[in-house]
Structure formats: C-alpha cells, structure tokens
Amino acid sequence: GAGVSQSPSNKVTEKGKDVELRCDPISGHTALYWYRQSLGQGLEFLIYFQGNSAPDKSGLPSDRFSAERTGGSVSTLTIQRTQQEDSAVYLCASSSQPAGELFFGEGSRLTVL
Amino acid sequence: RKEVEQDPGPFNVPEGATVAFNCTYSNSASQSFFWYRQDCRKEPKLLMSVYSSGNEDGRFTAQLNRASQYISLLIRDSKLSDSATYLCVVNPPYSSASKIIFGSGTRLSIRP
Numbered sequence: 001g002a003g004v005s006q007s008p009s010n011k012v013t014e015k016g017k018d019v020e021l022r023c024d025p026i027s028g029h030t031a032l033y034w035y036r037q038s039l040g041q042g043l044e045f046l047i048y049f050q051g052n053s054a055p056d057k058s059g060l061p062s063d064r065f066s067a068e069r070t071g072g073s074v075s076t077l078t079i080q081r082t083q084q085e086d087s088a089v090y091l092c093a094s095s096s097q098p099a100g101e102l103f104f105g106e107g108s109r110l111t112v113l
Numbered sequence: 114r115k116e117v118e119q120d121p122g123p124f125n126v127p128e129g130a131t132v133a134f135n136c137t138y139s140n141s142a143s144q145s146f147f148w149y150r151q152d153c154r155k156e157p158k159l160l161m162s163v164y165s166s167g168n169e170d171g172r173f174t175a176q177l178n179r180a181s182q183y184i185s186l187l188i189r190d191s192k193l194s195d196s197a198t199y200l201c202v203v204n205p206p207y208s209s210a211s212k213i214i215f216g217s218g219t220r221l222s223i224r225p
Contacts, residue, residue, distance in 0.1 A: 033213070042218060043157070048211035056211035091156055099144060099204040099213060104156035
C-alpha cells in the first residue's frame, strides 16, 4: 500500500539557493504535518494543514520558509535563500483525522553547504 | 516545565531484560497518547497507542495515568531489535490538532 512519499530523499544545495521539498500524503488523509529534525535532536513542528482550513504556520522559523498544499493532497515546503542552519531532515506526516495517528514519510535530508 | 518530558536515557540493557520508560505531560486537557519508535536515521513509526485502561501488545505494555499526567512503556524480554529511540507523543484536544507534542525521545540500546 502507498504510504507517505517524500522527495527528494537527499538534497545538497549551496547557501543562498532556494529548495522545494515535496510530500505526497496517504490518499484520503486530511491532516498533513511538516516537521524538522536536526541530527540527534527531537522533532520540531513547522506547519499543519487540515482539509480546507487555514494552515497553522506557527512553527515556521522564519519568513524564508513557506508551504502550500494543493487540492488537499500534495504539499510543498519551500525554503528560500537557504542557510547552513537549515540543514536537517524534513519529515512529512499525514493522518486520517486531526490529532490522530501520524504516518511519516522517510524524510528529505537537506544539506546546505 | 516542558510540555512533554521523557526519561533522558540512554538505557543500555542486556538482551532479555525488562526496561521501562516514563513520560510526563503538562496539559491536563491532552486527548490521546502514543508511543512511537524511531530507528537511527529513519522516520518515526507508531509503536502503540496508550489507553487509560492500559494496553498490551506482545512484549510491550503501555499505561496512562491521567491523575498524575504520565504515560509509561514497559518492554519485557527485550530483543536486540528493540534498540531504537522511543518517542512519547501527546495529542491535544481536537481543536488544537497542530499542537501534537513529541518528547525528545529515550534512547534504548540492547546488548547481547
């Protein structure tokens, strides 16, 4: 069965470049979350989408970060003018209901040189 | 006080041992609770939900104590494959669904 799919799995970029990370949630899951995990650290909430409601962007660390979710399905996280401190694994998770069990993708590992 | 606090670990125990982790939470209105497992350089995966009545899944037992605001995970007859980081997850009321709180994780290492 299809789980949460993320791409790219690895991305190496130069400081100052923009990157886009994609998440394809489980079909029918209305809730979608983005988290960031730095090496050896816990999960840091970034943004939450639920159906057609306005997203909760309270976790985005700066205005260089943005995300959208088109048609209630695929989501894209965009980081503009990347900095070295943006290096981390970006995890996407979806759920069939708000605050339900989360199913995670394998993550996108971002390295900013 | 952190919203969710876990035993710091790391726990290093021999194969076959019983090990227990605790996790305390601060929001008494928290709705649901989970234990996730995260292997090194992998994504978290649900291990089990935690119910007020306690629940068991094979060698794993989870307990919730709402009065004292903590959850626990007990692993019996531990296997080498149990080595991982265990994340306590506390879910808010439905209206605050984005505020799922992950604990920082407890690292478990099972030695032969």
